Amino acid sequence: MQSKEKDNLIFARLFPGEEIFESLEKVCRKYNIETAVILSGLGQLGEFELGFFKEKGNYLPEKFTEPHELLLLTGNVSLPARNASHSEAGGQDGQYEFHLHAVLGNKQKRAVGGHFIKGTVSVTGEIVLLKTDLKVRRETEETTGLKGLFLHE
Numbered sequence: 001m002q003s004k005e006k007d008n009l010i011f012a013r014l015f016p017g018e019e020i021f022e023s024l025e026k027v028c029r030k031y032n033i034e035t036a037v038i039l040s041g042l043g044q045l046g047e048f049e050l051g052f053f054k055e056k057g058n059y060l061p062e063k064f065t066e067p068h069e070l071l072l073l074t075g076n077v078s079l080p081a082r083n084a085s086h087s088e089a090g091g092q093d094g095q096y097e098f099h100l101h102a103v104l105g106n107k108q109k110r111a112v113g114g115h116f117i118k119g120t121v122s123v124t125g126e127i128v129l130l131k132t133d134l135k136v137r138r139e140t141e142e143t144t145g146l147k148g149l150f151l152h153e
Helices: 020-030
Strands: 002-006 009-014 035-055 058-064 068-078 097-105 111-132 136-140 147-151
Touching: 009 020, 020 035, 020 068, 020 111, 035 097, 058 111, 068 111, 068 136, 097 147
Parallel strands: none
Antiparallel strands: 002 009, 009 111, 035 058, 035 068, 035 111, 068 097, 097 111, 136 147
16 A cells, blocks of 8 residues: 645555455554545455445345446545544444445446445555545434444534
8 A cells, every 4th residue: 555645635646456444444543533524436356245234223234246447536634532432333443434335337337336345456446535634423312223423512
């Protein structure tokens, strides 16, 4: 992976075999990100998994093993306050929380999309992040089970 930052804009280039979330975690640590927006993501993934939010934190996952073009990767990343209590995976002290969605296209030019669960680069991955000083946190909402985004004052 290669990455570079200027004026809070970070470009990252991922290479074949690199996992998206592991690579984004490294980028976030390297540039001391507390909150960022994924502005753009494109390339080609060999294996990936998408989900559809069903209920109470339950996603309907689907795995794809054929290469697909990454047409759009968008979302946000946050590093929760160290004293915040989180009972779910992600969001523990020092762990980044990602909420990403993706659209990918197959060789027949058919698109699939949804909540991005995981993916591995097969050819290239080019991701652009905008680092911000806004303070946000994710909390599980009782009615939906969704980890919703909440803004700090």
